[in-house]
Amino acid sequence: MLNMIWLLLLVSGILVAAWHGNIEVVTTAALQAARDAVEVCLNLVGIMALWLGIMKIAESGGMVSVLARMLRPLMVRLFPSVPPNHPAMGAIILNLSANMLGLGNAATPFGMKAMQHLQEINPRPNTASEAMCTFLALNTSCITLLPATIIGVRASFNSTNPAEIVGPCILATACAMLVGVTVDYLFRRRNRRRRRQDSAG
Numbered sequence: 001m002l003n004m005i006w007l008l009l010l011v012s013g014i015l016v017a018a019w020h021g022n023i024e025v026v027t028t029a030a031l032q033a034a035r036d037a038v039e040v041c042l043n044l045v046g047i048m049a050l051w052l053g054i055m056k057i058a059e060s061g062g063m064v065s066v067l068a069r070m071l072r073p074l075m076v077r078l079f080p081s082v083p084p085n086h087p088a089m090g091a092i093i094l095n096l097s098a099n100m101l102g103l104g105n106a107a108t109p110f111g112m113k114a115m116q117h118l119q120e121i122n123p124r125p126n127t128a129s130e131a132m133c134t135f136l137a138l139n140t141s142c143i144t145l146l147p148a149t150i151i152g153v154r155a156s157f158n159s160t161n162p163a164e165i166v167g168p169c170i171l172a173t174a175c176a177m178l179v180g181v182t183v184d185y186l187f188r189r190r191n192r193r194r195r196r197q198d199s200a201g
Helices: 002-019 023-060 063-078 087-100 104-120 130-141 148-156 162-200
Strands: none
Touching: 002 023, 023 148, 063 087, 087 104, 087 130, 104 130, 130 162, 148 162
């Protein structure tokens, strides 16, 4: 579906430019956008390498285990169907930690690993489990304490104060996470009540 949307936007832009006799604008804009994309990526390499290295050191140094023990009371309440010492917990915590640092690229492999582990303990493999839905809600709306990627992008475009978005970003993502967790809890409770009514009936 997204591919069709992008194709529609691209084709409509070309047609409008051709209609107004400015077809060369499309070529110029495409080349300029490609050049800007490469420059932004190169400027982000250093920042991403730094934070990915820190995450790897934290994982190898046992910090993940310490963090898992600290977050275990919260994780047990959020993921009651997942055993506390299951590998899924470690992958979930790594994913959330990367998201908190604004490292979406670093969070992706941890998220995929967490989903694989959650699928292993899924009683109905053809249906997403409650733990999967909760993790997806957290992954999508996780609070961002340090938006490193966005700060890097702003710095690459010569922002006078690239870190000024930290406060608004924390507030916005905290609200999003609160809403996501609340809605997930309400839906989970409703589904459990419905299953109990179906089993009783």
